[in-house]
Amino acid sequence: MCIFCKIIAGEIPSKKVYEDENVLAILDISQVTFGHTLVMPKKHADNIIQADEETVKNCISAAKKLAAQITANTGAAGCNILNNCGEAAGQTVNHLHFHIIPRYSDNDSIVIKFGESEKQDLDKVLKTVRGE
Numbered sequence: 001m002c003i004f005c006k007i008i009a010g011e012i013p014s015k016k017v018y019e020d021e022n023v024l025a026i027l028d029i030s031q032v033t034f035g036h037t038l039v040m041p042k043k044h045a046d047n048i049i050q051a052d053e054e055t056v057k058n059c060i061s062a063a064k065k066l067a068a069q070i071t072a073n074t075g076a077a078g079c080n081i082l083n084n085c086g087e088a089a090g091q092t093v094n095h096l097h098f099h100i101i102p103r104y105s106d107n108d109s110i111v112i113k114f115g116e117s118e119k120q121d122l123d124k125v126l127k128t129v130r131g132e
Ligand code: AMP
Pocket: 003, 012, 014, 026, 027, 028, 029, 030, 031, 038, 083, 084, 090, 091, 092, 093, 094
C-alpha cells in the first residue's frame, strides 16, 4: 500500500482539510507556504494520466472548491494548483494528488519559472503533439 493509501486508510496520521466519498484533502507535511494542501482521490491511481476520468474529475472539482476556500481563509493573494506527473516532473509520491499552494508575495518559498528552450518550429511541434 502506498503512503497516501495508508493515510486514507487511517494507518498514518494526517491533518484533514476536507473529505467526501471520493476525495481526501490534507495539509502537506512540508508546507511550502502557509496552507499548502494536497487533494487526492481515495481510489489509488499512480498519476493523472493513469487515473480514470471520474477520479480526475472528482479531484479537480474538490481542488477548485478548496482553492477558493483556502485562498479566502488564509488571506492569500492567489494560489498555484499543481500536479507533478512522473518522476521527471518532480512527482515523489506515486498516488495522484494536486497541490494547492497559497501565494502571498513574490518572495514565497516557491519558484516556478517558465524558461525557454531553443527556438522551435511550431508546425513541427504541433504535428508531434497531435501525433501526426
Ligand atoms: P510530489 O512531489 O508532487 O509527489 O508531492 C508529494 C508531497 O507529499 C510532498 O510535498 C510531501 O511534502 C508530501 N508528503 C509526503 N509524505 C506526507 C505525509 N505523510 N503527510 C503529508 N504530506 C506528505
